[in-house]
Amino acid sequence: MKKLACLAVASASLLAFASPAAAQDVTGTVNITGTVAGKCLVQPGAGSTFGTTVALGELAQSDGTLATDLATRFTNIGAAGLEARVVCTTAAPTIAIDATEITSATLPVTGYANRIDFTAHVAVDTTTTNDVPFSNSSTVAPLAATLIGGRLANNGSNNITVTADSFATPNATDLLVAATDYTGKIVVVIGPGV
Numbered sequence: 459m460k461k462l463a464c465l466a467v468a469s470a471s472l473l474a475f476a477s478p479a480a481a482q483d484v485t486g487t488v489n490i491t492g493t494v495a496g497k498c499l500v501q502p503g504a505g506s507t508f509g510t511t512v513a514l515g516e517l518a519q520s521d522g523t524l525a526t527d528l529a530t531r532f533t534n535i536g537a538a539g540l541e542a543r544v545v546c547t548t549a550a551p552t553i554a555i556d557a558t559e560i561t562s563a564t565l566p567v568t569g570y571a572n573r574i575d576f577t578a579h580v581a582v583d584t585t586t587t588n589d590v591p592f593s594n595s596s597t598v599a600p601l602a603a604t605l606i607g608g609r610l611a612n613n614g615s616n617n618i619t620v621t622a623d624s625f626a627t628p629n630a631t632d633l634l635v636a637a638t639d640y641t642g643k644i645v646v647v648i649g650p651g652v
Contacts (some may be wrong), residue, residue, distance in 0.1 A: 510539020560642030
């Protein structure tokens, strides 16, 4: 029996040396990365355009000179197309504006005009300031991309408003040429900046 007891103690000693030390934890780490590209979108719908057609109607007064209420008519078109909600994924978006004069293809002669100049205004709401003003006259070069001054407001409301005023012919006494079609436009580009 003594032999058996010695064998049992020897076996237990061998097992103690052969078994692993205390159990250790294993940690696995999964890193997750991603990017957001700088972009601007019209909401809702995430489109890339907004706008409308402003039909000013008869541009001349009864005496043939330019109508004096064009700015009021422009504004009275309402919010549809003249206002938009634009969001950008960047902190420093930019705005560029190009007001193109309203013209007719009919060539003018002395005392007549086929061109109506105006000034386009765009008011932008940021997260800190409402109605940040930007403008461009059709008589000068377009407003190049300019920093807006902060993130665009994203509160569910329209944050871009377009208006126009200062409609004028080259000379106040000019008569508008008799033509059926006059066209012009305002192009507003909101960019993500850097």
